Amino acid sequence: MWKTVARRTVIMIPQIFLLSILVFLLAKAMPGDALTGLLDPSIDPAAIEAQRERLGLNNPWYVQYWDWITKAVQGDFGQSFRFKLPVAELIGQRMMNTIWLSLATLVLTYLIAIPLGIISGRYHDTWADRFITGYTYLGFAAPLFIFALLMLWVFGFHFGWFPTEGSVTPGTKPGTWAYAASKIYHILLPALSMALITTVTTVQLLRSEIIDTKQKDFITTARAKGASESRVYNRHILRNSMLPIAAFFGYEITGLIGGTVFIESIFSYPGMGELFLSSISLRDFSVVTALVLLYGAASILGALISDLILGIVDPRIRIK
Amino acid sequence: MKRKRLFLPLILALMVMLAACTSGGGNGNGGNDPAPSEGENSPAPTESAKPPEDDGLYSIEDFSNVKKNEGEPIEGGSLTFGLVSDTPFEGTLNFNFYSGDPDSQVLGWFDEGLLTWDKNYVYTNDGAATYEVSEDGRTFTFTIRDNVNWHDGKPVTAEDWLFAHEVIGDPKYDGPRYDSNFTNIVGMTEYHEGKADTISGIEVLNEKQLKITYVQSTPSLLTGGVWSYPLAKHIFGNMPVDKISSSPEVREKPIGFGPFKVESIVPGESVVYSKNTDYWRGEPALDEVVLKVINPTTVIQQLESGSVDLVDSFPVDQYPDNADMSNVEFLGNIDRAYTYIGFKLGKWDAEAGKVAPDPNAKMGDVNLRKAMWHAVDNDQVGKRFYHGLRWNATTLIPPSHPEYHDASNPGLAYDPELAKKILDEAGYKLNGDYRTKPDGSELVIHFISMTGGDIAEPLARYYVQSWQAIGLNVQLEMVEFNTFYDRVGANGEDDPKVDVYQGAWGVGIDVDPAGLYGRDAIYNFPRYASEEQDKLLAAGISAEAFDVKKRQDIYKQWQQLMVEEIPVFPTLYRAVLAPVNKRVLNYAIGDGTGIYLHQLAVSQDKPFVAEK
Numbered sequence: 001m002w003k004t005v006a007r008r009t010v011i012m013i014p015q016i017f018l019l020s021i022l023v024f025l026l027a028k029a030m031p032g033d034a035l036t037g038l039l040d041p042s043i044d045p046a047a048i049e050a051q052r053e054r055l056g057l058n059n060p061w062y063v064q065y066w067d068w069i070t071k072a073v074q075g076d077f078g079q080s081f082r083f084k085l086p087v088a089e090l091i092g093q094r095m096m097n098t099i100w101l102s103l104a105t106l107v108l109t110y111l112i113a114i115p116l117g118i119i120s121g122r123y124h125d126t127w128a129d130r131f132i133t134g135y136t137y138l139g140f141a142a143p144l145f146i147f148a149l150l151m152l153w154v155f156g157f158h159f160g161w162f163p164t165e166g167s168v169t170p171g172t173k174p175g176t177w178a179y180a181a182s183k184i185y186h187i188l189l190p191a192l193s194m195a196l197i198t199t200v201t202t203v204q205l206l207r208s209e210i211i212d213t214k215q216k217d218f219i220t221t222a223r224a225k226g227a228s229e230s231r232v233y234n235r236h237i238l239r240n241s242m243l244p245i246a247a248f249f250g251y252e253i254t255g256l257i258g259g260t261v262f263i264e265s266i267f268s269y270p271g272m273g274e275l276f277l278s279s280i281s282l283r284d285f286s287v288v289t290a291l292v293l294l295y296g297a298a299s300i301l302g303a304l305i306s307d308l309i310l311g312i313v314d315p316r317i318r319i320k
Numbered sequence: 321m322k323r324k325r326l327f328l329p330l331i332l333a334l335m336v337m338l339a340a341c342t343s344g345g346g347n348g349n350g351g352n353d354p355a356p357s358e359g360e361n362s363p364a365p366t367e368s369a370k371p372p373e374d375d376g377l378y379s380i381e382d383f384s385n386v387k388k389n390e391g392e393p394i395e396g397g398s399l400t401f402g403l404v405s406d407t408p409f410e411g412t413l414n415f416n417f418y419s420g421d422p423d424s425q426v427l428g429w430f431d432e433g434l435l436t437w438d439k440n441y442v443y444t445n446d447g448a449a450t451y452e453v454s455e456d457g458r459t460f461t462f463t464i465r466d467n468v469n470w471h472d473g474k475p476v477t478a479e480d481w482l483f484a485h486e487v488i489g490d491p492k493y494d495g496p497r498y499d500s501n502f503t504n505i506v507g508m509t510e511y512h513e514g515k516a517d518t519i520s521g522i523e524v525l526n527e528k529q530l531k532i533t534y535v536q537s538t539p540s541l542l543t544g545g546v547w548s549y550p551l552a553k554h555i556f557g558n559m560p561v562d563k564i565s566s567s568p569e570v571r572e573k574p575i576g577f578g579p580f581k582v583e584s585i586v587p588g589e590s591v592v593y594s595k596n597t598d599y600w601r602g603e604p605a606l607d608e609v610v611l612k613v614i615n616p617t618t619v620i621q622q623l624e625s626g627s628v629d630l631v632d633s634f635p636v637d638q639y640p641d642n643a644d645m646s647n648v649e650f651l652g653n654i655d656r657a658y659t660y661i662g663f664k665l666g667k668w669d670a671e672a673g674k675v676a677p678d679p680n681a682k683m684g685d686v687n688l689r690k691a692m693w694h695a696v697d698n699d700q701v702g703k704r705f706y707h708g709l710r711w712n713a714t715t716l717i718p719p720s721h722p723e724y725h726d727a728s729n730p731g732l733a734y735d736p737e738l739a740k741k742i743l744d745e746a747g748y749k750l751n752g753d754y755r756t757k758p759d760g761s762e763l764v765i766h767f768i769s770m771t772g773g774d775i776a777e778p779l780a781r782y783y784v785q786s787w788q789a790i791g792l793n794v795q796l797e798m799v800e801f802n803t804f805y806d807r808v809g810a811n812g813e814d815d816p817k818v819d820v821y822q823g824a825w826g827v828g829i830d831v832d833p834a835g836l837y838g839r840d841a842i843y844n845f846p847r848y849a850s851e852e853q854d855k856l857l858a859a860g861i862s863a864e865a866f867d868v869k870k871r872q873d874i875y876k877q878w879q880q881l882m883v884e885e886i887p888v889f890p891t892l893y894r895a896v897l898a899p900v901n902k903r904v905l906n907y908a909i910g911d912g913t914g915i916y917l918h919q920l921a922v923s924q925d926k927p928f929v930a931e932k
Binding site: 031046047083084085149156157160164166167170171265270278281283 | 408420583589625801802803807
């Protein structure tokens with residue numbers, strides 16, 4: 001297996017390299033640059049031009065790309081024009097927030113999806129099943145940002161059960177229990193809002209897999225051999241039905257990192273998704289390119305994780 | 321806020337794309353300055369937030385910019401300030417370095433400028449420093465008050481003030497402040513280019529006194545032309561200039577001399593301040609202020625539930641639905657901004673650094689421009705689209721500058737029949753649905769406008785329809801903020817396809833419009849120039865313009881000239897609204913109200929909650 005990991009990692013390098021060129025070209029193709037929005041008549045255009053020159057924005061793209069990639073491989077992603085901070089430091093600040101949020105969402109997603117999927121699949125065409133599939137259709141139809149706003153309004157403002165913005169109560173000291181508790185408390189509502197929507201795909205997938213597996217010959221065989229109903233479901237059906245879910249796991253992670261964009265902005269939760277969007281509109285190229293690379297690397301990694309998990313869960317599949 | 325930059329671009333809808341706004345260094349509403357300077361008379365607190373009239377329209381005249389004080393202040397207390405933004409604040413927490421408006425909102429609580437200004441934006445002697453001007457108007461002597469100290473107890477000195485100038489003038493300086501106000505200091509250019517080790521025009525007289533000599537004496541010096549934010553030399557003195565903005569002393573433990581001290585910061589989302597008992601104006605009434613970033617989509621709920629007492633900006637389009645929110649009082653003020661329609665009349669000559677008007681430009685005929693102004697009904701636009709909270713604009717100096725805005729100048733009124741007549745007489749003949757040029761060739765006018773907000777597109781469409789109604793074939797294109805300014809020529813490369821555009825400017829506290837309409841201004845997007853205008857603009861900042869009457873007359877003439885020549889025409893002026901929880905006392909928006917942050921107090925422990 002380690003061989004596979006090594007080989008896949010090696011393949012990743014040219015992939016990321018290609019991605020980086022593409023991203024760089026696309027970023028440069030956007031009209032304007034970080035200085036375009038800086039319309040201030042009291043600043044001499046010559047001074048702005050000098051700053052462009054200093055930042056290397058006037059060089060041809062391949063020169064700019066070379067400057068950027070040589071530094072990037074050394075871990076220096078440049079300076080954010082807007083934040084006046086090294087990009088790596090800036091992303092580092094935001095990444096932990098996004099990771100915690102994604103992790104919480106992931107846990108909640110599976111906590112919701114697995115029981116619902118099992119109930120719905122095992123007792124299909126009952127009222128419980130209809131109720132659950134009804135919910136999944138609603139989930140498919142509801143746009144995440146509207147749903148999140150609704151959740152925020154109901155549980156944040158109307159009932160006041162959850163904090164409505166930020167990642168931590170202002171003024172709590174980092175490193176204390178109160179701080180950690182406050183962080184978790186702040187994550188709950190955004191994570192739940194997102195999980196309730198993203199989980200519906202998994203519920204549906206699990207349901208149809210279970211229904212599908214139920215009718216397979218080996219299940220009939222197992223029943224004929226006198227296996228108890230719970231054994232049939234827990235050992236035979238569930239294990240087989242979990243395969244596609246497991247395969248999906250890696251992609252789920254990547255999807256989450258991207259999917260937090262709306263949630264982060266609605267809950268005023270400073271994370272990477274929000275950083276990505278605002279950096280695009282402000283043409284903060286160094287941040288945009290670094291983030292796209294990060295997302296790219298994450299999705300390639302996600303695919304790798306999915307393959308590995310699949311190999312572990314299903315002995316029939318072995319990656320050579 | 322307390323920034324002195326002169327003009328800032330505005331996008332059409334404040335609520336959407338605040339990010340884009342901050343790229344321009346703030347949304348230019350400047351109406352939330354919590355520490356305005358003492359004016360000789362503060363506006364009388366009139367009854368504010370009147371119930372809507374029958375037609376559902378509101379008027380800025382019904383709002384006061386000073387909070388009614390109801391109840392007695394309690395001892396101490398804590399207040400929550402909502403920074404309305406869909407992006408976290410950047411965290412460059414020093415006046416000498418920040419660039420976005422969110423940061424300036426964070427800064428305003430713990431730091432301030434040494435000079436304050438009155439409601440006409442003229443520097444007063446009520447601030448942390450006083451000033452005297454020499455006979456020739458070029459040399460300013462500043463004296464910092466003895467009791468002005470940094471939060472760490474060290475005195476704010478003339479040396480600190482000089483240091484701020486040295487850092488901003490340094491070629492390695494990475495902030496946006498090195499502008500014409502700095503190049504106007506004697507010896508600054510030499511220092512900036514490395515030809516001199518010191519700035520010859522700045523002299524430290526003693527610990528608390530500083531003398532600055534300027535190259536040119538203009539009335540603009542008194543309205544925001546002086547850099548008044550010192551930089552603590554005992555903290556930053558040994559740092560390389562290009563490392564200051566990312567240092568922890570700017571980002572994590574920022575320092576100032578304002579009424580509150582920074583207690584703790586969660587990057588991008590919240591700040592807790594405690595009172596600075598050593599504040600030079602006196603000990604603040606509040607014990608604590610909490611600032612938190614809130615999303616524009618939730619601002620109403622935050623206010624209703626009392627989660628925030630104050631906000632830095634309020635989406636005006638949500639006012640009609642929430643005008644009767646029971647736990648807040650809405651304050652209002654006229655924004656230092658206007659929306660306008662511009663006509664491209666030439667190109668930018670980068671070589672010469674001047675505009676190059678083209679007499680043969682498609683929009684070059686003043687009659688065509690005049691007809692297009694007469695064709696649009698901005699009064700109705702304000703009423704229909706903005707419930708009266710934006711209203712018909714008449715001249716290019718908005719009423720936020722009451723001293724210079726010429727209220728007697730009516731601009732050009734809505735009169736489509738007159739518009740048609742003007743076009744007929746100028747030779748634009750109807751040929752089928754649309755008119756042709758006087759030489760008989762086809763006339764297609766390309767109009768671009770910015771996206772953003774729900775109103776942007778319908779509004780642009782309204783203008784197109786109005787122009788089509790007088791027989792002009794106008795083609796609309798909606799573009800995003802960066803693209804828009806790129807194409808109208810923010811980089812000097814004007815897109816020749818653009819004939820007409822709709823933009824907005826937030827204007828600075830100084831009235832001089834040369835940065836937007838002068839011959840050598842790259843932001844003169846219409847690329848208009850005339851000798852008469854050159855004369856007026858020069859006169860407006862000449863020595864004789866120190867006489868306010870004289871200066872008023874000059875800018876009155878300029879406003880009239882712009883109404884006659886119409887390189888651009890203003891469409892709407894706008895209101896800023898600020899909801900304030902009823903428990904908040906001693907609060908005002910706008911300039912020169914004489915109400916300061918250290919007086920801010922609350923009448924009860926918990927905020928009022930809206931009754932449903």
